Amino acid sequence: MSAAGKSKTIKGETGDWEIVIGMEVHAQVASQSKLFSGASTEFGAEPNSQVSFIDAGFPGMLPVINEKCVEQAVRTGLGLKAQINLRSLFDRKNYFYPDLPQGYQISQYKDPIVGEGEVYIDLKDGETIKVGIERLHLEQDAGKSLHDQHPDSSFVDLNRSGIALMEIVTKPHMRSSEEAAAFLKKLRAIVRYLGTCDGNMDEGSMRADVNVSVCKVGGYDEFRRTGSFKTLGTRCEIKNVNSMRFIAQAVEYEARRQIEVIEGGGTIAQETRLFDSRQGETRSMRSKEEAHDYRYFPDPDLLPLELDAAWVEAIKKTLPELPDEKKARFMTLGLGAYDASVLVAERELADFYEEMAKGVDAKAAANWLNNEVLGRLNRDGLSITQVPVSAAANNAIIAMVADQTISGKIAKDLLDIVWTEGGDPKQVVEARGMKQVTDTGAIDAAIEAVIAANPAKVEEVKAKPKLAAWFVGQVMKQTGGKANPAAVNAALKTRLNLPDEG
Amino acid sequence: MSDLTAMTLAEARDAVQAKKISSKELTGAFVKAIEAGRPLNAYITEAGEQAMLMADVSDRRIAKSEGGALEGLPLAIKDLFCTKGVRTTAASKILGNFVPPYESTVTQNLWDAGAVMLGKTNLDEFAMGSSNETSAFGPVFNPWRASNSNANLVPGGSSGGSSAAVAADLCLAATGTDTGGSIRQPAAVTGRVGLKPTYGRCSRFGIVAFASSLDQAGPMTKTVRDAAIMLKTMASVDAKDSTSVDVPVPDYEKLLEGGIKGLRVGIPKEYRIDGVPAEINALWTKGADWLKAQGAEIVEVSLPHTKYALPTYYIVAPAECSSNLARYDGVRFGHRASGARDITDLYEKSRGEGFGAEVQRRILIGTYVLSAGYYDAYYSRAQKLRTLIKRDFDQAFEKCDVLLTPTTPGPAFAVGAKTTDPLEMYLQDVFTVTVNLAGLPGISVPAGLTENGLPLGLQLIGKAFDEATLLRAAYAVETAADFKHSPAKWWNV
Incomplete structure (x- = not known):
């Protein structure tokens, strides 16, 4: 440039x-x-x-x-x-x-x-x-x-x-x-x-x-x-x-x-x-x-x-942290220069981000804010001060993704729910059974069901292990998106006897 | 006490407080005197009815022993001070029938002390003049006439209505304002006392501005003691005027009689100028002798930049006036010309009709000296000279405590005698403008009569905020001069 x-x-x-x-x-x-x-x-x-x-x-x-x-x-x-x-x-x-x-x-x-x-x-x-x-x-x-x-x-x-x-x-x-x-x-x-x-x-x-x-x-x-x-x-x-x-x-x-x-x-x-x-x-x-x-x-x-x-x-002693300093600090947390400068452009946005990022990965929080929160605000013609889901609630959602309580996909659905209906994200996850499934029994049952329904595919996968992804997708569908993808992967490998990395 | 109006402010105060006379009796006497004195044209607005109401309130306060320092004492107010609910004109047509919704700080101080307002006195338009002849409400006549003539004389200016009112017993005392000599010169030519305090001593809030860095309010009185009494009440630091100064205001009256033993009195040699009548210089010498006789030490001092004072003044004052008077545009209050085509036409017509010739002249001079390309040649050099003039005084005051000079280059002159030549009129201020440029206090004390029986004054100049010493020296001059003359009341027939 x-x-x-x-x-x-x-x-x-x-x-x-x-x-x-x-x-x-x-x-x-x-x-x-x-x-x-x-x-x-x-x-x-x-x-x-x-x-x-x-x-x-x-x-x-x-x-x-x-x-x-x-x-x-x-x-x-x-x-x-x-x-x-x-x-x-x-x-x-x-x-x-x-x-x-x-x-x-x-x-x-x-x-x-x-x-x-x-x-x-x-x-x-x-x-x-x-x-x-x-x-x-x-x-x-x-x-x-x-x-x-x-x-x-x-x-x-x-x-x-x-x-x-x-x-x-x-x-x-x-x-x-x-x-x-x-x-x-x-x-x-x-x-x-x-x-x-x-x-x-x-x-x-x-x-x-x-x-x-x-x-x-x-x-x-x-x-x-x-x-x-x-x-x-x-x-x-x-x-x-x-x-x-x-x-x-x-x-x-x-x-x-x-x-x-x-x-x-x-x-x-x-x-x-x-x-x-x-x-x-x-x-x-x-x-x-x-x-x-x-x-x-x-x-x-x-x-x-x-x-x-x-x-x-x-x-001078009472000056707040200004955009440049805030940007520099955000960058030390792992944000890129552009992301950081977008976040500090408005004090309200930066404050929202800081509260949202408490105790979670800075980069994940920035991505969540940029892609999910700002995207929805844009769509609804709202400003950050009018956001319907508080920084604390967003923080709770990101934290649930981080500790694998919910999957990334479910997190987006969850945000949509609280965005329009309100409510505490944790309670919504409990009440609607949105928790990620890591129980191997349930995953194994789902795998068995998919295998039983698609015997031809099983042969294909054994010949071409890369097609395992198709199985993962089917199993996820079977569990309503709640299965932990990593757990599904591991269980499939064992069940279909696939090599470790292909 | 046959004629109540002949009393001094101090005498009247003592009589009112001792309940020998009521404020209503006193005020009534002045209201009558003012009516009789109308040929002098000293007042633009008489406020007799309001004065009687104020007197009544004062009498009730005195009855309850709640009176202030000036309780029940009738005063005249120069029509440059804004007075709430009472028309204020600045002696200009441009203000029309402007009635201020607020009170100037100086007059508020007077009313708070219990004083009674008799009315608003005439002046040169916007205080620009030395003869009261530029007033849109007509000239004021000096109560004094020469012993050999019945010609009407000017009362000085710009505070000519106030000086005439004091000298003709149309008030106990009056307020004035002094930008280049407008208190001291009229006091001198009417045989009375005029005090211009240090710049910043009295608030300028609510006084129609002429030249902001020079304007200062002060008392015009029959005696030095009266000036001391008035100043004590008029002076105050004011949050509404950033240029007012927070220094203690002593009880000047108590300090008057301290004597002047050992006081060093400076005689500035540059004040001996060509063309000044011998009797003025003789009076000046006499004044020095009076002070010496009372124990003062006379020292010759030099104020080398004195000759630049008038030119400096006639750049600084018009420059500030051209800007201060811009607000009189016919848009929000005051005179608005009819039939204007557009906004420029409205300005030109309203201001052309509203301002008199002298005010227009000064606005033009001021506009010129501030213009791009001329600013450095005029305004900025005048500011430098002003600093040098100030330094002259600082250096002189290392050698003395007060300065003694004549107040004016001559006695009162005939109405119309100097109106055709502005420069000659401006020379009236030759001994007084330096004091305004340096921001110092100055006082004129009546000291003698000319051969033709007209009063002359001597000026004392003090150190900044040392009005106490200034008044003490003035009191010494007054005592020695023993000036007991009053004009014959020729208008009372």
Whole structure:
């Protein structure tokens, strides 16, 4: 497979092109109240029901930093293995818009709370690549303009106004739409593990802007070697790509668009573009010339944010085991890299697996989860948090297979039963007589019955011992699948006088 | 005590607490005086009825001996402080009939101490001005007139309504705010006391913001003692203002009379500037002599970056104002223009109609100095200068405990005299802006009259959060100056 960070190339008329992608992700801080006010952050409330006078930009109102939001940003920074800046500044980003009541957004411009960090992403082919994080800063969200409520007026809902966002900016280290989607997925997993953002893209808790540029093959390696952006193409920022699927579509479309423009003799203008999910295309929103002059300056209502190193250390001690570490630990239990990365992608799934795997073989548990549990969830359109059979019950089933109380085939039937009917697996096995038969008397009786019914087959097997498998199958059928296959094999060999290994 | 309104805050307090007069009698007298004083245009909103109700509550508390430090004492509030349920205008059309659903922390502190609100005083629009002539509610007239003229004079600004109300006995004391001199300059030209506390001493919560890093509330009073009483109640650390500072608030009144023996008083040589009338410099010298006579040591100090203070101020203050005033957009409250085509048109029309010329000028200057390509040349250099100006004071305070300077470059001037030349108007703040840039406390004390009988003030500047020493020195100046003058009440006919 390709070396780490190699772009999937796109064939153009004039040669092969590479894609270079960077991302800016807005992640809503999980907190009860807003970044600078005590108003609630709960989703889905009546319009303008969660707005303080601060959020509405009333005269004389002053912002006061919410310590919980700062803690969440630091926690996220630590989870991204990033530099925590003990001194950071809040700046005002000035522009007029009805959903921005103060006439400025309080953000962090030159001195963000979190500096450089890194995120590792696992690709389908088992390859792992590192995506550099440029920075993470805290800022206020704006309200929401509603243009479809009244024939000639627009309405504004300020419930979101002032909610804390973390803007996480990556370095241009992604090389394909798959990598971009994998990055967002991984980032989402990390913040959900940390409990710093619920990662809910449908509710707008996580929104991504994707920066895309294209360059001729080799340009990117030159950039990574020199650090100079000269060998990269001009980037376009694609706004508000709000699902994993759209990221791939938007990147693919935008890269091809840029290649067409360049190969047609044009140049790429640095601009902001909007992804239209219905048409599957990106459209120009505003050019660099039309870009706002935000007149950033330090917010005089807020003191510099000074953090105590000991406080940061204390937060670090409370970090949960994150996906990468969990994956590494799962691998030491005997899981392959791919299986492990699938299991850790969602904290709930990993937790489910861990409980399910208690005291049983790790690999067997992973296989059971992947093939049986996830398969059924998929079929029923359910998520791991909605699974009808608990981790403990699954654990009991796997344990019964392991100690040969039931056969693997019966285990699947058993899961189907408890999946739809509920109940304790052990009791179901007892009540329905599903226990594996290891009693030689019963097996011998079944063998005799099969031999009596198929005398010709007996001769065939003696000539061709490999056909014994047919007999095993018949005996299993005779016992309703409950016979222990190993015991059946052994008994058959003795009865038919077959050689040990053929 | 024939005229209750002529009492000082301390005298009135003592009389009310001794039950010699009731708050209702006192408040009633002021309500009448305010009506008679309407030609001065000191109040934008009179709250006589509400004041009488508050006075009644106070009288009942006093009867039960439950009164607070300012129980039953009628005050005027600059109309930049948000007052719950009472219209707050910032002297601008853009706020329309805005009635705040909340109370500023400073006024809340006053009401909690039992004070009575007489009304909201006039000011320069959004506190931007030095003459109270930029108010959308018309100019305020200085109660003082020159001995040789009946021309109306300005009361200073921006707290011109408060200064006029104090000087004309239309309140016992008033609140002001000071961004570049807006308490001290009007106090000086109306012959009264004005104190700008250290930045962070009083909460800015609920005060309509002009320039957040410079704005500070303070008292405007008849005497230094009254200023000490007012500050004690106005000051507080406030969880709602991140820039308010948690330092103890001493009982300033008790510390007033400690004397100034051995106090080192700095005379900054850079404050002797061209074009300032001789009588101002003479008064300054006299002030130093008064302090020396009471045992202070006079030392010459240098504040080398003084000449950069006004230019620095006129970058920092407009920059912050351009951003602070962005919220007045006609969308949620205040004035909204009619007939707008789209949102940009709505902004332009509402703000064009709502803001007066001076406010627009400062928004434009502020927008310019923060713009891409100009930020480094203006805003960021101004911040560097601000640091140097602050350092000047730090170094001077190694040699002295307080500084003594004139408050203004001249006495009150005629209405309309400086409105055509903004730069000349800005020069009014030449001695006061440095203090705001450095975040220090400053006080103006009435010290004498011009040849034409107009009051002049001397300014004392203190170390950060050392208002106690500042007030003690001011008290010494006040005692020596023995300024007993009051304007003739020409409007009472």
